[in-house]
Amino acid sequence: MNQSTLRSRSLTRVARALRPEACRSNVDAPKLERHASSSNPQDFSAAYTLFVFWGRDVMRRKLRILSILAFSFVCAACQIKPVQYAGTPAPQPRCSEIRTRIAIDPPVKALGGEAELIESRDPLSRAILESYRRAASSPLMRKQDETDRGPVSDSMLFLSGGSQNGAFGAGFLDQWAELRTQADKPGNLPRFRVITGISTGALQSTFAFLGDTDEIVGQYTITKESELLHPFAKSGLKGGSTIQKAGAALAVIRRGAIAELEPLRETLRNLINPKRLEAVAREAAAGRFLLVGAVEMDTGDAYVFDLTKAATSFVAGDATMRDCYIEALMASSSVPLAALPVFIDGKMYIDGGARFGVLSDYSGALLEAAALIPAQTKKNLFIIVNGTLEAGTVCHLRDCEGAPLPETPAGTVPQHAKWSFDGLAFRSMSILINQSYRASVYWATDQAKERGFAPHFVRIDSESLNAHQAVVGIGPEADTRQSCAYWRKLDKQLDAPLEFHPRFMRCQIDYGRNRREIADWAELE
Numbered sequence: 001m002n003q004s005t006l007r008s009r010s011l012t013r014v015a016r017a018l019r020p021e022a023c024r025s026n027v028d029a030p031k032l033e034r035h036a037s038s039s040n041p042q043d044f045s046a047a048y049t050l051f052v053f054w055g056r057d058v059m060r061r062k063l064r065i066l067s068i069l070a071f072s073f074v075c076a077a078c079q080i081k082p083v084q085y086a087g088t089p090a091p092q093p094r095c096s097e098i099r100t101r102i103a104i105d106p107p108v109k110a111l112g113g114e115a116e117l118i119e120s121r122d123p124l125s126r127a128i129l130e131s132y133r134r135a136a137s138s139p140l141m142r143k144q145d146e147t148d149r150g151p152v153s154d155s156m157l158f159l160s161g162g163s164q165n166g167a168f169g170a171g172f173l174d175q176w177a178e179l180r181t182q183a184d185k186p187g188n189l190p191r192f193r194v195i196t197g198i199s200t201g202a203l204q205s206t207f208a209f210l211g212d213t214d215e216i217v218g219q220y221t222i223t224k225e226s227e228l229l230h231p232f233a234k235s236g237l238k239g240g241s242t243i244q245k246a247g248a249a250l251a252v253i254r255r256g257a258i259a260e261l262e263p264l265r266e267t268l269r270n271l272i273n274p275k276r277l278e279a280v281a282r283e284a285a286a287g288r289f290l291l292v293g294a295v296e297m298d299t300g301d302a303y304v305f306d307l308t309k310a311a312t313s314f315v316a317g318d319a320t321m322r323d324c325y326i327e328a329l330m331a332s333s334s335v336p337l338a339a340l341p342v343f344i345d346g347k348m349y350i351d352g353g354a355r356f357g358v359l360s361d362y363s364g365a366l367l368e369a370a371a372l373i374p375a376q377t378k379k380n381l382f383i384i385v386n387g388t389l390e391a392g393t394v395c396h397l398r399d400c401e402g403a404p405l406p407e408t409p410a411g412t413v414p415q416h417a418k419w420s421f422d423g424l425a426f427r428s429m430s431i432l433i434n435q436s437y438r439a440s441v442y443w444a445t446d447q448a449k450e451r452g453f454a455p456h457f458v459r460i461d462s463e464s465l466n467a468h469q470a471v472v473g474i475g476p477e478a479d480t481r482q483s484c485a486y487w488r489k490l491d492k493q494l495d496a497p498l499e500f501h502p503r504f505m506r507c508q509i510d511y512g513r514n515r516r517e518i519a520d521w522a523e524l525e
Helices: 003-017 019-024 031-034 041-077 116-118 122-138 141-143 163-182 201-208 211-221 244-257 260-272 274-285 307-315 320-331 361-373 421-450 462-467 484-494 502-513 517-524
Strands: 084-086 099-101 152-159 193-199 289-296 302-306 342-344 347-351 382-384 454-458
Touching: 019 274, 019 302, 031 099, 031 122, 031 193, 041 116, 099 193, 116 342, 122 141, 122 152, 122 193, 122 201, 122 289, 122 462, 152 201, 152 361, 163 211, 163 382, 163 502, 163 517, 193 361, 193 484, 201 211, 201 274, 201 320, 211 502, 244 382, 274 289, 274 307, 289 307, 302 307, 302 320, 307 320, 320 342, 320 347, 454 517, 462 484, 462 502
Parallel strands: 084 342, 152 193, 152 382, 193 289, 382 454
Antiparallel strands: 099 302, 289 302, 289 347, 342 347
16 A cells, blocks of 8 residues: 555545534535545645645634633633722612612502502602692692793603614704794793603703703714713724624623723713702702613612602702712613623612613503692603614624625525624614613503503604705715715714714704604694
8 A cells, every 4th residue: 555545545534534524614524535535646635735724724613612712711700890980888878769679560550549559659659649649739839830941741751762863862852942932932841740761861861851952962962982982892892803803802801891981971970060950959849850760780670760869869968969860870871781880889780771762661650640640731741762663674684884785696596694693692682672662662652541641752763864964064074965874874984983973963963853743742842
């Protein structure tokens, strides 16, 4: 048996041993085996070359698996020290005094009437019930709550989450205030008895509560993303090469998130100043409530933070309540993985959007309390959805702008492109969150109908938003009128932001200002 034959048989045995790997290789193992077993010694050179390249491919894949395992061990060892901005001493942490756990059981109408409701509900629900009762007790009591912004409305306003899409809500609220001013109605926005906010809606809520829509617009009129966040992983987890994704994943594991919202926190510290807290406390004295939602991670429960109670305590001399107020806003806005969680009195909180898009799980208690008291005026529930309530379209788990679908030749069956675990994971998470938002909005509107409120909600229509044209006033082409879709694409090309697209957000503000529903809402309130 000559040397070439020995080599050929050895190569055949190797090919057979590695055959299970063929399903993950670009080269077919049986094909390699046929080459290796060829009786023609001259074929050995080609077979050997094929084996070398195929073997390298297998080795790369094995090394990749080993790298993933090593990376997993490194990740398992990563422990992140919490940073707490709001905390009060034990045994009675005062920040926790402004929070209310949302009950797991769905709200139902109290069969025993008002008395049963008072006994069964939490203190916050009872306080809201008392506010409605006080207003309904006599015209004089309602008159006492009037200010230069007008009377307190028995209606409620719910502001949803939506990240940068909050720019739409900012424009909508601003134009609503403008139409009311033109109609000689006082106070810019109505003085809703209850305003709730989740995530970006929580950031809007204080200024909607005070009727300061200019400040809401100012929050979303940014020139660069760094005004809101500092990234730990500049490319994020979705974009870039495999090496860039691995680097981003390592940064996320080490730091706990893709980015930190420290610039946003500093902005809030400037905005939520003593003067504003005093204004919120004055509105609280008139029987109004400002509530935001977040999720506590140890229990997984959703909590409502009563910001009117925090402001009232601050004015009464508890200076720590300002930190409690600000961190409640931060907690409600901290999307897990995207932003660092927030720690309040030793508890970890994340974005309320992990549970609901609007504060729907508590809406039954809020609306039920109001329904038991005859209102002097018609009660409305206004819901501004800072989003589309759509999951959006992707192209084989990828952004259609960056990876459009190839044309399928005539007479062939369409084939799905290669996919990745992270692509599937992110898409699945997006769909789950979208369903949560849909369910919470529809739940709130159903609760409103059952309890005598007239529900009204508005959301972004993706087609009309993309087609809407506006002048954004920053950077190249600042004075040209282009579509929102164009501005978003330009943001990606010039700045490649992780989440907040400055030109696109300015276009959304203009889009929000031009929604036809605003005129109807201004007539109602």
